[in-house]
Amino acid sequence: MCNHNILDNCDLCKAKRTGHLITSSIFPAICRQFKAQNGRVHYCLPIVVGGATAAIVQFAFDAPNNPSDVKAVEARVFKAEQYINESLAVIETKRLMSSLHDSALIDTLTGLHNRRYLQEYTEKIVAGVLRRGKTIGLIMCDLDYFKQVNDTHGHAVGDIVLKDTANVIRQSVRESDIVIRFGGEEFLAVLLDINIGESMIVAEKIRLNVQNLKIKIPDGEIQKTISLGASEFPEDTSTLWSCIKYADVALYRAKEEGRNRCVRFTSDMWKEDQV
Numbered sequence: 001m002c003n004h005n006i007l008d009n010c011d012l013c014k015a016k017r018t019g020h021l022i023t024s025s026i027f028p029a030i031c032r033q034f035k036a037q038n039g040r041v042h043y044c045l046p047i048v049v050g051g052a053t054a055a056i057v058q059f060a061f062d063a064p065n066n067p068s069d070v071k072a073v074e075a076r077v078f079k080a081e082q083y084i085n086e087s088l089a090v091i092e093t094k095r096l097m098s099s100l101h102d103s104a105l106i107d108t109l110t111g112l113h114n115r116r117y118l119q120e121y122t123e124k125i126v127a128g129v130l131r132r133g134k135t136i137g138l139i140m141c142d143l144d145y146f147k148q149v150n151d152t153h154g155h156a157v158g159d160i161v162l163k164d165t166a167n168v169i170r171q172s173v174r175e176s177d178i179v180i181r182f183g184g185e186e187f188l189a190v191l192l193d194i195n196i197g198e199s200m201i202v203a204e205k206i207r208l209n210v211q212n213l214k215i216k217i218p219d220g221e222i223q224k225t226i227s228l229g230a231s232e233f234p235e236d237t238s239t240l241w242s243c244i245k246y247a248d249v250a251l252y253r254a255k256e257e258g259r260n261r262c263v264r265f266t267s268d269m270w271k272e273d274q275v
Helices: 014-018 067-103 115-132 146-153 155-172 198-212 240-256
Strands: 040-049 052-062 135-143 178-183 186-194 215-217 220-222 226-233 262-264
Touching (some): 014 040, 040 067, 052 067, 115 135, 115 178, 135 155, 135 240, 155 186, 155 198, 155 215, 186 198, 198 226, 226 240
Antiparallel strands (some): 040 052, 135 186, 135 226, 178 186
């Protein structure tokens, strides 16, 4: 019953912002976001957990005609509030469980999604792209000679290199795309709703941005290069995980050809005995 703007910016909601019950029963225009309806009043009740508003429960009633009707409505809202307060422990537990689940899908070093995230959401990602009749670009990225960084400068510097590289890849793609730390120094960029052939354009952009990146380390700065392999779903194969494997095959071809380059997967790269 509110303007849809609050779905994009929940701070526009007065009940959320103040943490107090907001009702139009006394002041009809108290909230600018509520869509006024003839003969209706609203009560917006914030659910406060840990000192912060976690959600809003909204009630709408026929406008009371006399003081006794007002008291009856307020009594119903009060009863609902009591029930909600008694449920707060359960609500908070569910929120914590959800938070823990979300954190398990994030790589703690880089802040990117991890491989488990991709495993959980593959079906939704594929269904949405197929429904829209578009293409998913898959770019497998692997830092060149990363072991030398750890051997020469130590693992702390290696972590800096990984974090800075992750940031560059993230900034090289659209906000709607997904970047995953696939393992070690390997990253996977999942480009959603692209046109056929666009994955190589993005791969080259990533390669150049990484090559030009000057990474600050305790005793100066270093520069690294990256090799990339690209494939496209469903252009190359009918399953997303097979397409990821194809991008990996193209990546290793890039390594074999001298590193610091992008290679697009072609069917002749795949051998039947590859697992």
